[in-house]
Amino acid sequence: MDRIAVLGPKGTFTELATQKYLESQNIEMELAYYPSMRKTFDAVGTSCKYGVIPIENTLDGFVQIILDLLTHTNLKIIHEIVLPIRFAFVGNSACLDDIKKVYAQFKSENQCLDFLEQFRDRDIITTASNSQSYEEVIKGEDGVGAIIPIHMLSNRHDFKTVIEDITDSMDNETRFIIVSQHLNEEVVANRPWKTFFVVSDDLDRPGLLCDILNTFSKEKINLKSIISRPTKTGLGNYNFFIDIDGCYQKDEQVRVAIAHVYDKYNIKILGSYYRVMLKEDKK
Numbered sequence: 001m002d003r004i005a006v007l008g009p010k011g012t013f014t015e016l017a018t019q020k021y022l023e024s025q026n027i028e029m030e031l032a033y034y035p036s037m038r039k040t041f042d043a044v045g046t047s048c049k050y051g052v053i054p055i056e057n058t059l060d061g062f063v064q065i066i067l068d069l070l071t072h073t074n075l076k077i078i079h080e081i082v083l084p085i086r087f088a089f090v091g092n093s094a095c096l097d098d099i100k101k102v103y104a105q106f107k108s109e110n111q112c113l114d115f116l117e118q119f120r121d122r123d124i125i126t127t128a129s130n131s132q133s134y135e136e137v138i139k140g141e142d143g144v145g146a147i148i149p150i151h152m153l154s155n156r157h158d159f160k161t162v163i164e165d166i167t168d169s170m171d172n173e174t175r176f177i178i179v180s181q182h183l184n185e186e187v188v189a190n191r192p193w194k195t196f197f198v199v200s201d202d203l204d205r206p207g208l209l210c211d212i213l214n215t216f217s218k219e220k221i222n223l224k225s226i227i228s229r230p231t232k233t234g235l236g237n238y239n240f241f242i243d244i245d246g247c248y249q250k251d252e253q254v255r256v257a258i259a260h261v262y263d264k265y266n267i268k269i270l271g272s273y274y275r276v277m278l279k280e281d282k283k
């Protein structure tokens with residue numbers, strides 16, 4: 001059976017996104033868990049056919065390391081899936097005043113800032129995954145608390161304190177991408193496609209961004225998002241990540257506009273993809 005690389009361990013939102021993705025596509029794959037985003041990426045094309053990783057969150061923006069990994073590897077985005085994200089606080093003390101240590105995953109922390117403010121004079125310990133935060137708190141040490149995904153409450157562990165829904169916004173969502181070694185070559189997909197690419201220019205010349213944006217405007221292509229990220233080669237050097245409407249493999253306008261940009265700048269296609277419908281959306 002083919003394998004799909006998942007940011008693990010079991011219990012993460014990424015695992016949930018992967019299960020929902022496979023369900024929506026009606027395919028079976030073995031889930032292979034990796035301890036970091038980089039290792040999840042590296043597994044694709046070696047021991048796994050696809051990989052699933054978070055790329056953007058409503059409250060915390062883009063997952064910066066994913067932009068770097070997309071720039072430096074040849075993996076392509078083939079689909080995206082969006083999940084609502086809600087967190088709970090669980091603790092091994094009956095009173096919040098007695099909590100001395102709170103475990104929180106590095107992205108999750110930034111999605112629960114209002115709630116965490118009361119613990120700023122205590123230890124807030126950053127973890128690599130929400131599952132790790134959960135593992136730490138279920139050891140049962142007095143005075144320990146954790147931010148965990150709300151779906152983990154169904155494990156029914158006995159905590160002295162449980163506060164449901166401590167997320168800064170009820171509209172919080174995370175966008176996950178499915179990456180493959182190959183572009184998405186599906187012929188029929190009755191969904192709006194998007195194309196994500198990165199542009200860099202070693203010469204840092206005036207008007208670069210304006211020139212690129214004009215090219216897409218001339219072809220009447222709608223821009224969805226644009227974000228810059230340091231190239232890490234010196235202060236002030238940036239890559240621009242641009243998401244546009246349309247499919248590179250299928251839409252003539254998209255190919256023409258990208259060919260124009262390609263003539264003048266370094267451009268790398270990171271994939272054309274569409275959002276998969278969750279089983280619950282189809283009802």
Ligand SMILES: O=C(O)C(=O)C[C@]1(C(=O)O)C=C[C@@H](O)C=C1
Pocket residue numbers: 007011012013014015054057063085105107108128129130131149174
């Ligand atoms: O640790 C997890 O549960 C994850 O799947 C990772 C992750 C992320 O890093 O963005 C995924 C979704 C949420 O935004 C918070 C955490």
